[in-house]
Amino acid sequence: MSGTSFLSDMLQGITERGRALFFAGPRARDAAAELDISTLCDMLLSSRGEASGMAIAAEILDRWSRLDAGEAADFLKMLARGFGADPARLERAIDRYRTEKSPASVIALHEAAEPRRQELLRRLNLAPNGTERLVRMREQLLAIKAGDADLGAVDLDFAHLFGSWFNRGFLTLQPIDWSTPAHILEKIIRYEAVHEIAGWDELRRRLQPSDRRCFAFFHPRLKDEPLVFVEVALTRGVPAAIADLLDEGRAPIAADQATTAVFYSISNCQDGLRGISFGNFLIKQVVEDLRRDLPGLKTFVTLSPVPGFAGWLSSARRSEAGLGLGEADMALLERLGDPAWAGDATLAGALEPVLLSLAARYFLVERTATGRPLDPVARFHLGNGARLERLNFLGDRSPKALAQAHGLMVNYLYKLEDIEANHEALAQRGEVTAAPAVTALLGREKDMRRSLPAMPARAARAAN
Amino acid sequence: MSGTSFLSDMLQGITERGRALFFAGPRARDAAAELDISTLCDMLLSSRGEASGMAIAAEILDRWSRLDAGEAADFLKMLARGFGADPARLERAIDRYRTEKSPASVIALHEAAEPRRQELLRRLNLAPNGTERLVRMREQLLAIKAGDADLGAVDLDFAHLFGSWFNRGFLTLQPIDWSTPAHILEKIIRYEAVHEIAGWDELRRRLQPSDRRCFAFFHPRLKDEPLVFVEVALTRGVPAAIADLLDEGRAPIAADQATTAVFYSISNCQDGLRGISFGNFLIKQVVEDLRRDLPGLKTFVTLSPVPGFAGWLSSARRSEAGLGLGEADMALLERLGDPAWAGDATLAGALEPVLLSLAARYFLVERTATGRPLDPVARFHLGNGARLERLNFLGDRSPKALAQAHGLMVNYLYKLEDIEANHEALAQRGEVTAAPAVTALLGREKDMRRSLPAMPARAARAAN
Amino acid sequence: MSGTSFLSDMLQGITERGRALFFAGPRARDAAAELDISTLCDMLLSSRGEASGMAIAAEILDRWSRLDAGEAADFLKMLARGFGADPARLERAIDRYRTEKSPASVIALHEAAEPRRQELLRRLNLAPNGTERLVRMREQLLAIKAGDADLGAVDLDFAHLFGSWFNRGFLTLQPIDWSTPAHILEKIIRYEAVHEIAGWDELRRRLQPSDRRCFAFFHPRLKDEPLVFVEVALTRGVPAAIADLLDEGRAPIAADQATTAVFYSISNCQDGLRGISFGNFLIKQVVEDLRRDLPGLKTFVTLSPVPGFAGWLSSARRSEAGLGLGEADMALLERLGDPAWAGDATLAGALEPVLLSLAARYFLVERTATGRPLDPVARFHLGNGARLERLNFLGDRSPKALAQAHGLMVNYLYKLEDIEANHEALAQRGEVTAAPAVTALLGREKDMRRSLPAMPARAARAAN
């Protein structure tokens, strides 16, 4: 990553000079101090000299970095309201286009309709650490944009530009292991979002054994900052419980003895890049790399949480329509209120078939208003073309997992040959591809409910 | 550059798989063979799966690379005519905007006005070697676009996208020296555009001595391809003739003895990136780097050709208005027709004042219709904020230089503190900044012509 | 360090093949199993084929690595008794030399007198990880050699060969910082021998701040194993107490604001390399590097423990000759028995002059039987040519330091211009170079004892 570092130094050098040119002398400084940040943004948009442009950009971002929360929100609103397309220019462009339907008039219209802040963001991006700061700026934006159409438009501009700047062609995949620099590793600890890493000793247990792997995507302009990473366990079968994978006392196996690669944690690191999808590409690339290095690997599968399951179940139980369950089952579900249920083998045994058939319904039948799976993790993996392979009752007994998913974990299977077809089935026909054993769980549910699912799973259709 | 190489391998891997998915089986192949390239482009624009998208993109570029010149032109015309904005959608967007002036309606209008080929090019860019191939595609476009408004619009799209992809933030500056890999060095030989490099021995003379430097910009997605490079001589004074710099027999000086860095050759390497400016940034960066490494360097100056001078002089002599010279001078200028004049000391001595004052006028007074300097090299350096420092009579006695510039060479001075002001003076007021000695040459010219220059040079104004 | 890793893989590959050649088939294995390790050593010495030699070497080291402590001692004794010079051959060589005093007969004598185990160790060294394993082997040897002349001779062979293999020309200096790979950093934690590093957070505090540096020597054949490292604090003055340097709450200064580099911890990492001196070279190299990178650094100094002081003082108090102190002072010294003294300001104030003058005597006057300073750390730094700069009363209040040195720390000053002269003064005349303030402390001591030191310090001599 020294290239990036070198580049940063270089940009720093140029900008400090530019800044000196721009605000030369004490009077100039005073003058600059009187300019407000929106005036500086206007100046940046109209500047033509490279060095002065970079100086203004750096000044804007420096000021921005010192804003408190309220001021930062005001700054974003200023972008929203003051740096949209120029209405008068847009009107003229429309008029011209209606008069003369030439390529030139379309281009002029396209340019006139572009919010001015897009060019503003492009120029801010050239300042030292500009990309990183704009990612932070969007973090702030995401936190406050809800329900504000103007801020929503600003976010579209960010998303459009980030989609271009974080284009997959620029991402580099790096293995993360125990020989990775410590300042990267501490970010892995910090950013792990699925199964917390308690400290350096646990980190080492996830990276150093012969049957563990980790990979991250990096971007040349976000120095030493992973964008997304995945933790992988190499095993001899598809695991059903996270505790087995993370067991401190387990005996590692040799990598070339493994038949299965388990993606057990995928974490996005940069909130400001939300919606700019890398995870999809990351998994496919890691599958390719692992397959090449370890030809013994035949199965690529996740062990994933189901963060939306308990919430859905709770809503569904309280809903008018109800779950269509019998009284006995509903009574059993009441017992979930006390987390101690998981330790009561008899009770857990009774709950297992009920919860599993409800989970099958949650994945295979229920949909959002726009026809997508309810579970966010399911949306990610199924949208990538994975298959819902297995439901694991009490796969995770941690308090968090019991609260979010009544302990449920699932495996999604990545079979490269089927990915495209699975993806298309979901995208075009709304069908979730699932293993027959998962689909079969619906049967019991159907019996209970006597109502057919509106959107059957693919395997279910095939099986019926 | 191994990162890039790794990335290429990766992209290759994924695309071959995607291609397999897409054209699986012999029948699929036959089917694909029947699809024409414009159908494939439509498919690419409508594809949603990542792997199949990359497969189609790779297929399009593979087909394109096998097109002959006529077919390639047809392909570009197809992009021009078939992949502009959708008129019906654009009309609807205009109507909506006129009804409801919301951020959403502006965005919709902006998107509707974007030529569809922009997204097409973005998707082609993700194919293996996509960026490189699109650069080659634009080379073809530049060769045929003249006078065709539709192709001109296509070129605007290329330029817009390249401006974003070749954003300075992605460029890396690399020193080029005798320890640089041979496959890069052979490109330096090939791309040198100013003073030809006759072979490896001459290359070594330009790279290896202690008083020589060379730097190039590279881009992560154009593997091992320099974008632009500059050759530098470290000297003890501002040189007046290229032969002195390139003399095989000269004794190199120690780098830390040098006071002056001379940029004597700047070559753009990629025709397809014409108009995407890097040279400006390159020079400033090299000045910064050299200054840091060699604190003894005080002066940064070019030794540059004047490729437009002889052409302008010839036109001006033949023009109605004439040059306003006396008969004796005009007779002297007749002698330029025989290149042997340069070897005739008496004749050369007589021509020197005439040519130099004409050159001063060429640089300081004459302008293009849009108010810019006539000479293309002058436009580059003066536009960067350099100062016209000295005119060197018979600075280059090569046939090419005698033909293009009657042997004239000039020095442009890069003084970082003044660059911004010089740039602004030219950009906003059309003033060329020149050393007093250059401006003074106008005096004689003025006396001869008895007419004041319309756009005086800055130094001239100061001097008067 | 990938070169080393590649090399290891390569050696591994060749040896496994060689081993296959050597012990091909089940019968061969049985046969090999019956060979004892000393037979294998004989075979290795007589083998001429490269691959089979490496196979035997690997087999010997594999067997050796599985020996228990007693067996390992037997192995070393076998080397001592069975692999010395061949007496018969040596007699013949002596006879020949006495007959014919030619270069050839001297060479033959030299070869005949070389213990056969030297060549044996050279050949073992070529096995995969051979160097590392031989370092471990010498660790075992050092643990048991005391008083055994035969084992002492084996150790001389190890020391001779290690001196050649760990020749300074092969060592590479690497900065250790927070971007160093974690598997190296955990060794820094483990090997720190002076001021314990409690964990990763403390490690970061020693590496990451702008005013901290760390450097280590590595060797190409000891993969990822530091040989010796030094921790450096950049400060604005010479520190008197370790707690100030390691204070968690201190505010770091900018590196270019520092005037002083403090070497506050130097740790040898490999017990098996005891006596193969790197630390000397390490410090001088680090001084050179820091001086180049941070021209503001003017003073290079240690903050060092005095591990032998309390032991010497205790012996001296109990010795017949005594310390020549008055009763009051002797009574004060009794108080040192309770470590709480350090917290009693009055008592500490009374002890300070007594302890400091005794310390001056410990450093400047007392000597080992061979005329060297008593303190091992002093022997190292003074032997390197450093000057004893200052005695710091209660510089380290940790229990370990109170026990070993009654809390005393000292600064040794490295002034490159004087190093050679200081070194020679000690080596040739037994004189310790010390700052006048240290020498002056002797004065009080002299008054008390009324006896002149036998070997005066240099500065003292100059002062008198």
Next chain:
Amino acid sequence: MSGTSFLSDMLQGITERGRALFFAGPRARDAAAELDISTLCDMLLSSRGEASGMAIAAEILDRWSRLDAGEAADFLKMLARGFGADPARLERAIDRYRTEKSPASVIALHEAAEPRRQELLRRLNLAPNGTERLVRMREQLLAIKAGDADLGAVDLDFAHLFGSWFNRGFLTLQPIDWSTPAHILEKIIRYEAVHEIAGWDELRRRLQPSDRRCFAFFHPRLKDEPLVFVEVALTRGVPAAIADLLDEGRAPIAADQATTAVFYSISNCQDGLRGISFGNFLIKQVVEDLRRDLPGLKTFVTLSPVPGFAGWLSSARRSEAGLGLGEADMALLERLGDPAWAGDATLAGALEPVLLSLAARYFLVERTATGRPLDPVARFHLGNGARLERLNFLGDRSPKALAQAHGLMVNYLYKLEDIEANHEALAQRGEVTAAPAVTALLGREKDMRRSLPAMPARAARAAN
């Protein structure tokens, strides 16, 4: 190789300081100028300070580098005569040993018998570029040592030390290709010793095609200097003629289509390292690496010159014993005097069986006085355990090859499984392993000579 470069800088830095210490001030310089080089050598041997030792070593090597040929020879003779073992000390050590046969007395004897120049060379080696300069020094020694027993003893010391310093464990194998730095590549051009490389274009033809490889060994202290390199062609069969391999017009094949790797040129680069064998190890390592990267490779073979064949044949024809050929054959051999014979198909056809059977005898039957193959290239490959696979009549029609070997080339086969056995057969029983087809050529020769070879080839024995 930056590590080495860094190291050089470091050593340079220290030595310049040391030199300053040593020869401080103008008077010191004058004094030093009066010391002769042998006094400096004595000083180096007795110096104890590190910096002053390095300064003296650097001074000695600087002086040495300015010596003319005669003075350099005197310097070597001084090492021979003035820096052997000290006879008095050696006598005392012998006496002590005869009195007391302890480990200590053997060690003392061993040390006393070591020529003092060994330690001198070790200390010179620590000077900047010391290793490189000592390699050059031995080059000079090899040129003059013939017949001088004292210089022969000096060479033994060089060989002993170089054997240790250039220990295989320190060598790194680097692929050489078209992306290798130019300053390394120009050394490949310069050092190629078998089939001359005419310039950069030919070099590219040997490195860049998909079916070409080149590998070199480097050493960390000989910066950017290859020690030995091998050029490899990847083919679909065992080639019989060098012209086919080097044909400019040939169509390269894909590397993964190749079945055979042909080592067609192996060049030692450093004359001063003569006798320090790397080539053996190089070939085996390259076989391993190629086999891993290109599993399609099944055959590893050389295409080698036979530099001693014509010389031997000429001697044998003139010898008393004669070749035992008939008159017709002897007359045919006369025709070899005119190199045009190779172009005369009829004549060549008649010569082929005669030359091939003589060649079989040259390889399989004839031996040096010490029982080794006559041909130096054969000694190398057969000594490595290769098998003589095929004799190629007119494999090389170049004037050099016609003069040295009547155009003969041979293939040596490297089969890793047999290498050890082949090597032992030659080393212990003097048997050359050859393919049956080669051995069969002896049959005709035997018929002609009616005398059995004294040392039959292995394959021949098996076949009979």
